[in-house]
Amino acid sequence: MKIIKNSFKGIKVAAEILKGNGTVAFPTETVYGLGANAFSNAAVTKVYKIKRRPISNPLIIHVSSYDMAKEYGVFNDLAEKLARNYWPGPLTIIIKKKKSDVVESATAGLETIALRCPSNIIAQKLIMELDRPIAAPSANISGKLTCTSPKDVSAKLKNSIDALLDGGNADLGLESTVVDCSIGRPCILRPGNISLDEINSFLGYEIAFNLGITKQVKSPGQLLKHYSPDTELYLNQTKPIEGDIFLSFGPHPKEIDGLTLSKSKNLAEAAKNLFSFLHILDRLSKDKGGIPIKVAPIPSYGLGAAINDRLLRAAEK
Numbered sequence: 001m002k003i004i005k006n007s008f009k010g011i012k013v014a015a016e017i018l019k020g021n022g023t024v025a026f027p028t029e030t031v032y033g034l035g036a037n038a039f040s041n042a043a044v045t046k047v048y049k050i051k052r053r054p055i056s057n058p059l060i061i062h063v064s065s066y067d068m069a070k071e072y073g074v075f076n077d078l079a080e081k082l083a084r085n086y087w088p089g090p091l092t093i094i095i096k097k098k099k100s101d102v103v104e105s106a107t108a109g110l111e112t113i114a115l116r117c118p119s120n121i122i123a124q125k126l127i128m129e130l131d132r133p134i135a136a137p138s139a140n141i142s143g144k145l146t147c148t149s150p151k152d153v154s155a156k157l158k159n160s161i162d163a164l165l166d167g168g169n170a171d172l173g174l175e176s177t178v179v180d181c182s183i184g185r186p187c188i189l190r191p192g193n194i195s196l197d198e199i200n201s202f203l204g205y206e207i208a209f210n211l212g213i214t215k216q217v218k219s220p221g222q223l224l225k226h227y228s229p230d231t232e233l234y235l236n237q238t239k240p241i242e243g244d245i246f247l248s249f250g251p252h253p254k255e256i257d258g259l260t261l262s263k264s265k266n267l268a269e270a271a272k273n274l275f276s277f278l279h280i281l282d283r284l285s286k287d288k289g290g291i292p293i294k295v296a297p298i299p300s301y302g303l304g305a306a307i308n309d310r311l312l313r314a315a316e317k
């Protein structure tokens with residue numbers, strides 16, 4: 001794996017690799033993506049293989065503007081309203097797919113397409129330099145911990161991807177909110193940095209929330225077990241004891257190994273730290289013979305809903 005520094009030249013080098021059907025991990029404001037040229041079946045196939053992701057689970061197609069997105073999907077009124085308000089930013093919009101050069105494998109043969117216009121400037125420049133959309137799932141092995149830093153991407157994928165475009169740590173730390181606008185009654189398929197409350201208050205009415213914790217999984221990636229560290233997670237733990245590994249929220253208790261997601265109980269800080277701290281504690285657990293990680297309760301309002309969604313799936317056996 002080639003490590004590419006973020007610079008004018010670096011972005012050109014990364015785009016060349018994508019043009020040649022290679023795979024490039026790149027930063028977005030949410031988490032790192034594993035990018036492929038969305039017009040190349042060969043490149044997209046590599047992404048599914050590297051991630052060990054079922055080919056039935058479609059990828060998000062990243063664009064650099066709303067105008068570009070309109071070439072690949074049919075924007076109804078709601079989708080347009082959301083895109084105009086939240087793009088560029090951490091919102092993925094699912095709409096009916098238009099006939100285009102985006103390969104069928106990228107959308108898993110569905111009649112819908114997931115579009116996202118990231119606000120991260122490096123991601124924006126990379127898409128513009130490639131002059132094509134980038135198909136990108138999160139840069140991690142399917143079902144395992146998401147990567148929000150170049151270090152974690154490298155640790156997990158360095159032997160299987162062509163390059164890593166280093167853009168430092170992701171600003172937000174949780175994947176984008178996914179809204180399905182392709183159906184009569186729109187719904188949130190994945191909670192993320194833009195909360196349900198925020199979307200509801202922007203729209204002026206309540207949209208549905210489908211967490212996919214039923215047998216009828218609308219978003220194939222929303223399986224209950226997901227985002228998993230190698231070690232076990234015990235949630236809602238309030239009384240860690242010496243010898244435990246504890247992921248706390250608020251001041252970290254003395255004499256206990258671990259980290260606090262946010263000393264001041266700030267949910268945005270906790271979201272940003274969540275995956276990178278789970279990577280660290282997963283390694284610590286291995287050093288200690290595989291003991292579980294205990295996690296403090298996290299409030300469920302606002303961003304807490306998305307944090308708890310990730311923790312619940314990560315803890316599922």
Ligand code: TXA
Pocket residue numbers: 028030031032033034057058059060092094107110112113114116136137138139174175176177178189190218219220221222
């Ligand atoms: O923040 C993010 O969204 C990151 C960055 C890299 O953009 N990407 C990301 O991709 O999280 P991924 O593949 O880990 O998650 C995409 C989710 C999956 O649950 C997938 O099943 C769902 O979006 N998805 C994609 N296309 C879909 C479609 N047409 N219908 C329903 N769900 C779809």
Ligand code: MG
Pocket residue numbers: 137138146175
């Ligand atoms: Mg993912």
